[in-house]
Amino acid sequence: MSDTSPTNMALIFRQEAARLVEATHRDLKQLRTQRRGEESRAATAERALNTARAAAVALGAVVEHLEQEARAARTAWLDADPSRCDMSGPVCPEHGATVVVTQGRNTCTRPGCELGATVPRADWDHCSAPTVVVITDADGNDELTVCRGHLADARTRLAGLRIVTILTRPHDAGPRGDEGVGR
Structure with a gap:
């Protein structure tokens, strides 16, 4: 069973977006090397690449938002649990803030x-x-x-x-x- 946590899903989306941008870029390079008469195909591919880049940027914003939401939900859950410490930050269980x-x-x-x-x-x-x-x-x-x-x-x-x-x-x-x- 795969990990479907927001953080893991964000990582998967980022990797997929990067893969798509790279594949589109590779295809664009190949199109540019083809015959001169196919300039319209190259222009179409260029637009596709720009679209993929824009999608990757938007996906990055979605990922960042999901990470913030996951942190906020975890904090709210811990705040509501009286058996969990009210403080923040890493501490040594024996020595405190060390x-x-x-x-x-x-x-x-x-x-x-x-x-x-x-x-x-x-x-x-x-x-x-x-x-x-x-x-x-x-x-x-x-x-x-x-x-x-x-x-x-x-x-x-x-x-x-x-x-x-x-x-x-x-x-x-x-x-x-x-x-x-x-x-």
């Missing part, structure tokens, strides 16, 4: 940590890690439901961080359980 990308690979900057490599690129727009706590600032403003990684990051950035609720359901505890949440 993930860097080198040659397409996620890496936690803490020596010896391998957890940063487990953060998929799709999670950069919206963290989809399981939630472990509900937190707020010292004044009780803006409750956020966050994962282990964003909790670690919030501890370093949010003065007076308060843990409102510790979520103890096993499927919400994250890859390493809920140890250290109350620390």
